[in-house]
Amino acid sequence: MPSKIPFGYEIIGGKAYVNAQEAAQLKTYFRKYLEGLSMSAAAQEARLPFSSTTYPHLFKRKEYLGTDYYPALITEEYQRQLIDEWERRKEEAPRWSKKQPRKGVKIYTDFRLVRARSYEPEDPVDCAAALYQRIRPKYKTDQAPTRE
Numbered sequence: 001m002p003s004k005i006p007f008g009y010e011i012i013g014g015k016a017y018v019n020a021q022e023a024a025q026l027k028t029y030f031r032k033y034l035e036g037l038s039m040s041a042a043a044q045e046a047r048l049p050f051s052s053t054t055y056p057h058l059f060k061r062k063e064y065l066g067t068d069y070y071p072a073l074i075t076e077e078y079q080r081q082l083i084d085e086w087e088r089r090k091e092e093a094p095r096w097s098k099k100q101p102r103k104g105v106k107i108y109t110d111f112r113l114v115r116a117r118s119y120e121p122e123d124p125v126d127c128a129a130a131l132y133q134r135i136r137p138k139y140k141t142d143q144a145p146t147r148e
Helices: 020-034 039-046 055-060 076-092 124-134
Strands: 009-012 015-018 111-113 135-137
Touching (some): 020 039, 020 055, 020 076, 039 055
Antiparallel strands (some): 111 135
């Protein structure tokens, strides 16, 4: 028996049973996702109590297909539809990678921050003054240019 009970089930007397309310939430989530809603929108519709990183893992749970211990909530074909839809959307979604340049403008300045001291003043004005003192012009000789 696993240490954590999957969402949609409850253990009574050492045996797993389907929790009707949670199972209905799961089925609503699956149905709304297949209808075209995003994972988070479908989860909001179903009122799922998870963080957004949990949503795709619900599609892959083997317990929902039924095991020796857990009764089935969905069919293998339905689970395959969910996973196929998830993979299709994943392929279509734009992803940041090293190959794709990020949008935005890089701003280059002639200044650099010098390593922070171990002491930071608690007063915001003193803290701002200390930060301002650490900003120095970046020159090859690390000295300010002379006026001619």
